[in-house]
Amino acid sequence: MNIYSKKLILYLGSAILAISFLFLFLVLPKFEVKIKDELVNNISYAYKGFIKNINKDFIQQHKISSLNDLKKIKNRLALAHHLSLMKNDNIEYIFAVYKEDNIYKILIDVSDTDKSNFDEIFFPTEKEEKALDRIYKTKREAIIFHEAGETKKIGITLLEPLIINNKVQAVVFVDFTVQTLLTINKLINMLKLFLIFVISFISALIIFTIYTTLKVFYFKKKAYMDELTGVYNRNYLEEVLPEINLQKYVVALFDIDYFKKINDTYGHKAGDEILKKFAKILKNSFREDEDVIVRYGGEEFLVLIKKDRRNSLSVLNAVKRAVDRIRKAMFPYGKEVLRLTTSVGVLLDTEKEKSLSEAIKKADVALYKAKLAGRNRIEIYEEENVYLSITKINNLIEKGNILCHYQPVVDLNNSRKVLYFEALVRLKDDDGTIIYPNSFLELIKNTYLYAKLSKKVLEYNVDILRKYKNIKVSVNLSPSDLINETLIKDAISLEEHIVKRLKFEILETEEIKNYDKVLDNLKRLKEKGFQISIDDFGSGYSNFKYLLNLDIDFIKIDANLIKNINESKKSQELVKAIVLFAKNNSISTIAEFIENEKILETVKKLGVEYGQGYYFSKPKTIEEILEEKKWDI
């Protein structure tokens, strides 16, 4: 636990102890008096009853009607007899006094020691004097606790009035020994000790509970914090954030531009320093108590911004402010000073979202757009493609509502002769509607669903190849599929007759992070006997690496070069160069997007061997294609 938590516990503990002792200090004396009174009442109960009987029976029996009657020797002797009956070891003195000329005098004394004579002057203690005044007024008994030193041998005195004709004529003193008081005090001290123990125990228990709670809270908090950046981590995202009311937040996903390059150039330590400072800027740009910042991935930060700002523009201003701060900030590392930019994807309209993961996915789509558009920008998610929900895609994949449409790749010199059919994935909605990949592929990219879909597509096509023994099929693989060991193993374990008729088209749709692994697995596939085709060749630079490192069978020239080939001399030159390069390296070329005869003629003239496009056939189910019976398979 950190120093602040320890201090907090110390303060809380001290406060609880202070409250406990204040409670003891205020309550204990009252408790003590109450218990003492109760104990003395119990002890003196019998004596009170005895003297009440004297008042009731003795006075009537001896027809005593005044103090003078009471003073008569025979009555005093009779009274002495009655009082003597009360004597026991707890009693030190028993005597009665009467008041004459404001001086108290002995009426009768039945004590065994220090006996006084009738009419002897008696000075009560100050406390007793006050009690006697009260008794003469109220006719009610009193109990006096004597202070140590102010009296000798006596601890408690019970004062009971003798009432004749409704008037107090004398007062009986029953002096209990000091020992009785000591016994009572001992009992009270034991109770006090017990009470102090109980309260101390309860206080300790409360302090321990607070300590444990804080400790649990601290460790729980630690489990939810990213140690490097001090913002929340994915544990928090997975365990706590699903509970939040998503509608109250705007979801923004920040990604540090070209972070991988920084890591590669300056090392991980520099990367860590940048992440720390980046997180600090984010923390300073948003409200600590209301907005939530999570380190979502390596260099990705998720920010949930509370919507209570006046409008969405002010939320965007907050995001923009953060982006500007990052842009202006200097990130010193060693002697270098680095500058950064960030791309942000924002989902403003969270009301429609069923879950946080779907909202994040949409923010991710917007982030992807921001990256595609050149980075260092904020993109807001818009429902332009009527995307499906992740949950729905998952359900359809789980249910196996997957099918492929096939488009033939034909020999340009004999357009009925099919090289192979390219499998194009579709999802089938529960009502039978076909869902095209532009509605779902972008959403599930880089998720486990994509891997799941790729596996299902491979299985689907293997089934097709088993069913239709004379056709050849190509399946598209993304770089993420090529690092998916399960998928690669599934492919490698296929029988030879399938391997011979199954080709893989490698897409260049993602930034490849693990080239070595991709190349390694492609080599394994090649070794197994699969033919490999590079899709969209010319759209990016990464697939040149495949050319350099692998024996590629086909190059599929990118549609962007083909569709305007008749209008663009440069496109023609480029296609010509690709064809020349391919021929020199024994690689066959395929032109995509052949939509009309004019394009067909041009690509043929440029030496392209194979072609694919609407001019030959739209993608159809394999059954529809075979029913046409026009293809030389």
Add this chain to the structure above:
Amino acid sequence: MKKTIIIILNVALFISISMAIDKSKLYEIKIISYIVSSTIGQNKKVCLYNFSNSEVDIYRKFSNLKIVDNCKNADIIIVKDLENAKTFNKPAFAIGYFTFLNCINCIGGFYWKKGRPQIILIKERLNTFHIKPASKLEKFVIPENFVNR
């Protein structure tokens, strides 16, 4: 340094003596010194008659009386356990009931009865010595004939 040691020793002695003397004895001395100073006046010379040396020391330490050794020079004598102190021909104050009864010069007395401190001041004897006690003590002033012999 020497002074400090003496002060510490005195304090230690005072504390140990206080602890040794029982509480009722201290209470008694407090009452007696109050009565004596309130009847004959402050800073009068007081002689303790028939007291042991240790008792005198206690009075010196715990009372506000100006204790003198020679009773002839004293303004009042506090008499203990003595049947007749009339020879002094000056006011006296008795400790103990019988001392009080037998000492005709005693203006009053202090004794314990039934565990309680008792104070008696005799009106006639106070008059003889022209002593007027403080108002707080008036309730203890009784006529000679009230005394039960």
